[in-house]
Amino acid sequence: GDSVTQKQGQVTLSEDDFLFINCTYSTTTYPTLFWYVQYPGQGPQLLLKVTTANNKGISRGFEATYDKGTTSFHLQKASVQESDSAVYFCALVGGGNYKPTFGKGTSLVVHP
């Protein structure tokens, strides 16, 4: 079956630091890949989505590239702000499916 791995449980940065959150996946299909962000007390919100047709997603300064070779979908941001502090989830929906498989999430803490 499909699986998503986020190895980093928590990432702690200072404002203006570069952000890199690791996500790797496994699937036998042509998936759509998602990054969701969850702020305290809220539900997950879509941050960006990438399909096989467009390998890169960009939103609010965040970007992720779908790399079939390494089966990775890492999230990056050049300069984080304190307001980016949240939990980030990588998710995969396999081709022919609709149910997302979520990673465990990475908690980002940004200090001013």
Next chain:
Amino acid sequence: DPKIIQKPKYLVAVTGSEKILICEQYLGHNAMYWYRQSAKKPLEFMFSYSYQKLMDNQTASSRFQPQSSKKNHLDLQITALKPDDSATYFCASSQDLGGNQDTQYFGPGTRLLVL
């Protein structure tokens, strides 16, 4: 205005009791879902509905019963509550069911604590 409403925001229940979690979406979507999020596990898919019909049930226990009285409503009834049911329950919706490019939108969640 919130597009997906979940009530209540917080819920405390005693073991063995029954509770109903409410979800309404105002996005005009045809598909609705329930997910559970607990401290020890990733976000878990529970149910999917399309046009008020149950399409998929990934919950092992029959104590969890979704109920859809209208196309934009999907409530979750939980009976014989156990402490292990303590979690945050999220409702979600998407335009349609099927197609891996269809984005799901999540509500704010109901945080359930079973004592």
